[in-house]
Amino acid sequence: MNLFTVKSGDSPIVLGQPHGGTWMPDDLFDRLNIRGQGLDDTDWHIDRLHEGLLSGATVVQSHVHRYVIDANRDPEGVSLYPGQNTTTLCPTIDFNGDPIWQEGQEPSEEEIEERRRAYHAPYHAALSAELERVKAKHGVAILYDCHSIRSQIPFLFDGTLPVFCVGTNNGTTCAESIERAVTQICVDAAEFPSVLNGRFKGGWTTRHYGQPETGTHAIQMEMAQSAYMDEVAPWTYREDRAQRVRPVIEKILKQLEDIALNGALQS
Numbered sequence: 516m517n518l519f520t521v522k523s524g525d526s527p528i529v530l531g532q533p534h535g536g537t538w539m540p541d542d543l544f545d546r547l548n549i550r551g552q553g554l555d556d557t558d559w560h561i562d563r564l565h566e567g568l569l570s571g572a573t574v575v576q577s578h579v580h581r582y583v584i585d586a587n588r589d590p591e592g593v594s595l596y597p598g599q600n601t602t603t604l605c606p607t608i609d610f611n612g613d614p615i616w617q618e619g620q621e622p623s624e625e626e627i628e629e630r631r632r633a634y635h636a637p638y639h640a641a642l643s644a645e646l647e648r649v650k651a652k653h654g655v656a657i658l659y660d661c662h663s664i665r666s667q668i669p670f671l672f673d674g675t676l677p678v679f680c681v682g683t684n685n686g687t688t689c690a691e692s693i694e695r696a697v698t699q700i701c702v703d704a705a706e707f708p709s710v711l712n713g714r715f716k717g718g719w720t721t722r723h724y725g726q727p728e729t730g731t732h733a734i735q736m737e738m739a740q741s742a743y744m745d746e747v748a749p750w751t752y753r754e755d756r757a758q759r760v761r762p763v764i765e766k767i768l769k770q771l772e773d774i775a776l777n778g779a780l781q782s
Contacts, residue, residue: 519577519638521645526571527653527775528768529645531660531720533586533638534558536578543583551615554580556602558663559750564743564757565661569768573649575642577634582606582615584630586638587660587718592627595718600670605630612670642720650730655775657693658733659768660720665746666739672714678707678742678760682717682735688725689732690780696770697734704763707742732780736767 516538535558544552562576577586581602588604589595602608605627609615616622622630642658650656666676679701683694694711701709717725717735725733740746743757774780 516578518579518634519575519641521641522574522576523645523648524571524573525652526569526573526772527649527655527657528569528571528772529573529575529642529649529656529658530565530569531642531658532558532561532565532574532576533660533720534581534662535561535576537580538578539580539583546617546620547582547615548617550609550613551582553748554582555748556581556606556610556664557750558661559740560744560752561661561663563752564663564738564761565764568761568765569772572768572772573645575638575645577638579634579638584627584634586635587662587720589719590631590635595722596716604635610665610668610671639720643724646724646731653775655730655780656732657689657771657775658721658724658731659771660718660733660735662715662718662735663738663740663743666741667746676737676739677710677713678739679704679709679763680713680715680737680739681709681711682715682721682737683712683733684717684722684725685712688717688721688727689734690727692774692780693732693734693771696774697736697767700763700767700770707760707763727780734771736764 592604605622607621646656698711715737721733721735742760745751
């Protein structure tokens with residue numbers, strides 16, 4: 516089983532996709548309860564949603580489900596959102612706050628460390644290598660971390676999530692020109708509500724790799740799944756919806772590439 520897929524491209528843009536996978540070892544799957552086995556918290560169809568939008572973009576895609584280990588959490592287990600409901604490095608609850616493991620089957624600290632070494636570390640080694648390769652070629656790399664989530668999850672946030680949730684950890688993970696360009700494209704797409712650094716400010720991936728002073732910029736896009744799919748099982752991809760939202764994503768990616776290639780990364 517390949518834990519992740521790397522598609523190396525010539526663009527300065529790297530797409531990270533840590534949460535689209537549904538694979539997990541059979542013995543772990545058997546330890547999940549019925550709710551956990553539904554894998555509800557997957558970033559469903561995130562690869563299909565972005566496929567072909569930017570020729571030459573590098574893609575690093577994990578196939579491991581987030582219930583095994585969350586590749587977008589701090590490997591030390593530090594909360595990214597202190598004081599707010601969230602899930603952990605090896606989740607024990609789902610996005611509704613409900614247990615996902617059978618009683619007594621939750622991962623131990625030792626098991627969490629084993630999973631970190633087996634799944635979290637290799638994904639990030641691959642992502643880091645691609646960012647360094649791209650930066651060596653272009654002098655700059657922009658990580659666009661692709662995420663999606665159900666639009667209504669009371670345990671995590673109030674109301675309905677905007678379609679485009681841009682995260683730059685309050686402007687620290689990328690040049691201002693990147694944040695400004697992405698935000699403006701989202702605002703111009705008036706059909707789709709958007710927010711900058713709202714409930715989702717960027718996960719560990721964005722915060723870890725986003726070091727503008729070194730030439731590596733990172734931005735997270737958390738999308739409401741209602742924009743391109745059904746938000747109930749069997750989680751059907753809706754081509755009619757996707758065809759409306761994909762051009763906006765395409766415009767974002769092409770604008771980021773243009774900024775990187777034309778040296779427009781001033782703060």
